[in-house]
Amino acid sequence: MLPEDALVSAIARAVGPPSGGVALGIGDDGAVLDDGTVASTDVLVEGVHFDLARMSPRDVGHRAAAANLSDLAAMGAWPVALLAAFGLPPGFEDAAEIAAGMSEHGVPIAGGDLSRAPVLIVSVTAIGRSERPVRRSGGRPGDVLVVTGELGGQAAAGYAGRVTPRIEEGCALAAVATAMIDLSDGIATDAERLARASGTGAVVELERLPRAPGATVEQAAAGGEDYELLAALPPGAEPPVPVTVVGRLTAEPDVLLLDATGAPRTLRGWDHFA
Amino acid sequence: MLPEDALVSAIARAVGPPSGGVALGIGDDGAVLDDGTVASTDVLVEGVHFDLARMSPRDVGHRAAAANLSDLAAMGAWPVALLAAFGLPPGFEDAAEIAAGMSEHGVPIAGGDLSRAPVLIVSVTAIGRSERPVRRSGGRPGDVLVVTGELGGQAAAGYAGRVTPRIEEGCALAAVATAMIDLSDGIATDAERLARASGTGAVVELERLPRAPGATVEQAAAGGEDYELLAALPPGAEPPVPVTVVGRLTAEPDVLLLDATGAPRTLRGWDHFA
Numbered sequence: 370m371l372p373e374d375a376l377v378s379a380i381a382r383a384v385g386p387p388s389g390g391v392a393l394g395i396g397d398d399g400a401v402l403d404d405g406t407v408a409s410t411d412v413l414v415e416g417v418h419f420d421l422a423r424m425s426p427r428d429v430g431h432r433a434a435a436a437n438l439s440d441l442a443a444m445g446a447w448p449v450a451l452l453a454a455f456g457l458p459p460g461f462e463d464a465a466e467i468a469a470g471m472s473e474h475g476v477p478i479a480g481g482d483l484s485r486a487p488v489l490i491v492s493v494t495a496i497g498r499s500e501r502p503v504r505r506s507g508g509r510p511g512d513v514l515v516v517t518g519e520l521g522g523q524a525a526a527g528y529a530g531r532v533t534p535r536i537e538e539g540c541a542l543a544a545v546a547t548a549m550i551d552l553s554d555g556i557a558t559d560a561e562r563l564a565r566a567s568g569t570g571a572v573v574e575l576e577r578l579p580r581a582p583g584a585t586v587e588q589a590a591a592g593g594e595d596y597e598l599l600a601a602l603p604p605g606a607e608p609p610v611p612v613t614v615v616g617r618l619t620a621e622p623d624v625l626l627l628d629a630t631g632a633p634r635t636l637r638g639w640d641h642f643a
Numbered sequence: 644m645l646p647e648d649a650l651v652s653a654i655a656r657a658v659g660p661p662s663g664g665v666a667l668g669i670g671d672d673g674a675v676l677d678d679g680t681v682a683s684t685d686v687l688v689e690g691v692h693f694d695l696a697r698m699s700p701r702d703v704g705h706r707a708a709a710a711n712l713s714d715l716a717a718m719g720a721w722p723v724a725l726l727a728a729f730g731l732p733p734g735f736e737d738a739a740e741i742a743a744g745m746s747e748h749g750v751p752i753a754g755g756d757l758s759r760a761p762v763l764i765v766s767v768t769a770i771g772r773s774e775r776p777v778r779r780s781g782g783r784p785g786d787v788l789v790v791t792g793e794l795g796g797q798a799a800a801g802y803a804g805r806v807t808p809r810i811e812e813g814c815a816l817a818a819v820a821t822a823m824i825d826l827s828d829g830i831a832t833d834a835e836r837l838a839r840a841s842g843t844g845a846v847v848e849l850e851r852l853p854r855a856p857g858a859t860v861e862q863a864a865a866g867g868e869d870y871e872l873l874a875a876l877p878p879g880a881e882p883p884v885p886v887t888v889v890g891r892l893t894a895e896p897d898v899l900l901l902d903a904t905g906a907p908r909t910l911r912g913w914d915h916f917a
Contacts, residue, residue, distance in 0.1 A: 377757065380727075380742045390723040391753045400753030402723055402770065406680055408753070410768050412728035414760045449664040449676055453654075454686035454766050468654045479665045479674030479682070483651065486688045492728050492766035494684050496676065 374562070397566070398440040398551055399495075401502045408496045409440035415458075415489040423529055426463035429491055430470025431531055436553065437495035438474055438534035439596040443551035444504075445543020446497035448536060450479035453493055456486025467491060474534065501543055508548035508567030508601035510620035515612035517542075517598045520556065521584025524592025532596045539598055541609040546600040555591040556615070557636040559599055561624040567601070573616035576629045590626060591636040648836070671840070672714040672825055673769075675776045682770045683714035689732075689763040697803055700737035703765055704744025705805055710827065711769035712748055712808035713870040717825035718778075719817020720771035722810060724753035727767055730760025741765060748808065775817055782822035782841030782875035784894035789886035791816075791872045794830065795858025798866025806870045813872055815883040820874040829865040830889070831910040833873055835898040841875070847890035850903045864900060865910040 390403045399409040413419060413433045424432070434451055441448050451471055455464055464483065471478055471493065484490075517538045523530060535551075542549060550563045556573060564571040578589040601618055602608060626634045664677045673683035687693060687707045698706070708725055715722050725745055729738055738757065745752055745767065758764075791812045797804060809825075816823060824837045830847060838845040852863040875892055876882060900908045 377755075379739045380752075380755070382739070385746070391751045397754070400724060400726060402753070404678075404772075406723075406770065408682075408724070408726055408768070408770055410684075410726040410728045410754065410766070411756045412686075412730050412758050412760075412764060412766050414730050414758050414764070416761065417730075417759045449680075450674060450682070452674060452682055452684040452768060454684045456686050456688050456691075456764065465653045465656070472659070477665045478654075479676070480671070480684065481651075481654070482685045484686050484688050485691045486686075486762075486764070487690065488761055490686060490688070490730065490760070490764055490766075492684070492686050492764075494682070494726060494768040496680065496682055496770070498678075 397505050398443040399446065405498050405500060406496065407441055407444045407446035407499050407502055408494060409437045410492065410494040411436045412490065412492040421489065426466040427470035430467035431473050433491045433493045434471040434474050435532045435534045435596055437493045438476065438536060439551040439553065441495050441497040442534050442536045442539030443549050443598055444499055444502045445539050446499035446502060447540055448476045448495050448497040450496050451476050451493060453478055453481035456484045456490030458486055458488055461489060503543045503546050503549040505548050505550050505563050505566035508563060508569055508618045510569050510618050511604050512547055512601035512618040513604060513614055514571065514573065514616040514618065515600050515602055515608060515614050516579065517612055519579045519581040520552065520595050520597060521589035521592045522581030523594035524588035525581060525584040528594050534596055535598050538610045542598065542600045544609060545602055545606045547603060548601040550599050552595050552597045552599055553593060555593040556599060557591040557626060563599060563601065564618060564624050567618060570619040570621045571616060571624045572619055573626050575626055575634060577613065577615045579613040587636060671779050672717040673720065679772050679774060680770065681715055681718050681720035681773050681776055682768060683711045684766065684768040685710045686764065686766040695763065700740040701744035704741035705747050707765045707767045708745040708748050709806045709808045709870055711767045712750065712810060713825040713827065715769050715771040716808050716810045716813030717823050717872055718773055718776045719813050720773035720776060721814055722750045722769050722771040724770050725750050725767060727752055727755035730758045730764030732760055732762055735763060777817045777820050777823040779822050779824050779837050779840035782837060782843055782892045784843050784892050785878050786821055786875035786892045787878060787888055788834065788845065788847065788890040788892065789874050789876055789882060789888050790853065791886055793853045793855040794826065794869050794871060795863035795866045796855030797868040798862035799855060799858040802868050808870055809872050812884045816872065816874045818883060819876055819880045821877060822875040824873050826869050826871045826873055827867060829867040830873060831865040831900060837873060837875065838892060838898050841892065844893040844895045845890060845898045846893055847900050849900055849908060851887065851889045853887040861910060
């Protein structure tokens with residue numbers, strides 16, 4: 370288990386199981402309330418997630434919103450609104466630019482909060498709705514693993530490019546997927562998260578990963594920040610959107626990344642605490 | 644207008660008016676979606692909002708959740724879930740304690756995010772529901788201004804004490820209030836915010852402020868962090884919970900704080916950017 374995941378587990382133990390109006394709590398891409406509301410929150414920290422020498426405030430806002438909208442997409446939820454909480458360092462005057470970048474996804478910013486802070490902090494919450502939220506935990510042995518789009522492009526581009534959350538694809542896949550997760554940290558990490566949550570193992574064939582132009586296999590598997598979707602589909606299910614088959618869930622508990630010769634490789638996705 | 648409020652206005656202009664499924668956007672205590680979902684987000688920053696030498700991680704979590712639950716209370720919304728996004732400095736190992744403090748209000752934590760950060764960052768989002776969300780903007784000249792509880796206690800205690808968001812009181816007052824706001828920055832600032840949003844002036848009689856034990860008039864008016872509610876009630880309306888009448892909204896645009904002699908006083912509430 371990654372350090373970040375271990376810490377999330379410790380917090381989940383501290384606060385106990387979900388109750389009241391909460392259908393699904395800590396540990397998935399988003400939280401699910403009883404009424405079908407799905408919500409996700411992220412905090413981006415200057416010097417950890419971004420560098421203002423390499424990304425504009427508008428790009429930071431775009432990226433922060435994309436990360437949360439991608440979490441909603443991974444639940445099959447359609448976004449309704451964003452909330453923004455900014456911590457602004459002395460002399461920083463581009464808060465409106467961050468908000469403008471957030472708005473470029475077409476989801477309205479409905480509220481927020483401002484504070485001073487020693488470095489720029491951008492915390493975004495996305496709120497959406499789903500008739501049938503897809504969890505990480507519904508996968509079964511034999512399910513086919515598929516991904517949207519191409520992988521490794523962010524790593525190949527130095528993480529400075531823009532990303533598009535797969536909102537429509539996620540809502541379409543939700544009709545057939547047994548489990549889904551967004552590829553924020555790389556399939557090497559996120560496939561393991563999906564399999565562990567589903568109580569299965571997994572095999573991912575590295576040669577089958579759809580690589581973005583210029584991306585290595587390692588970048589496609591472990592570069593992270595692509596915000597594509599990884600879904601488990603029942604065998605024979607017809608994907609409603611274009612996807613690439615990259616592996617399958619297994620009854621054996623191991624999560625294996627296999628190279629072209631069938632030999633297992635060890636690759637690790639991004640961990641903010643590693 | 645306070646610097647923080649000016650910045651909020653700049654952001655609101657940058658992102659445009661609310662659209663889609665958003666009924667009420669930037670500038671109120673919480674955002675209101677078309678389906679009655681109400682959401683509020685805050686970011687608390689170590690060294691700005693709290694000092695770990697004086698507050699335990701559990702107290703910080705309790706306070707962060709209280710601030711957002713108070714925003715929901717000010718809309719008359721009943722809370723359903725909390726989301727938590729933490730930025731954790733090197734060596735900080737009490738994230739579960741922050742979550743435990745958040746949980747003490749009885750509202751489940753449904754999800755969150757973790758990151759590294761140079762100082763401790765605690766961003767909380769509260770999500771609730773309201774049949775009839777109360778805005779800041781519905782007040783009318785002649786409405787009576789009332790507050791819950793006592794004011795100035797946090798300032799008198801050095802801001803280290805625990806606060807109780809007025810959830811039940813807010814939901815009860817929502818049945819009669821024309822406008823409502825929570826007293827996070829002090830009535831000197833928050834009464835002006837309510838009046839400006841309502842397009843009215845206001846008179847607050849400082850001698851009528853219900854002072855917490857040990858609190859001065861200045862602390863009661865401008866100390867902030869009390870998280871009591873300020874509501875505007877139509878003349879003759881029967882308050883459904885115990886409140887103290889402290890003033891009224893006026894047709895004249897001035898917002899006046901009057902001392903015992905009827906002379907206006909100048910007091911400023913807390914501004915994180917001042």
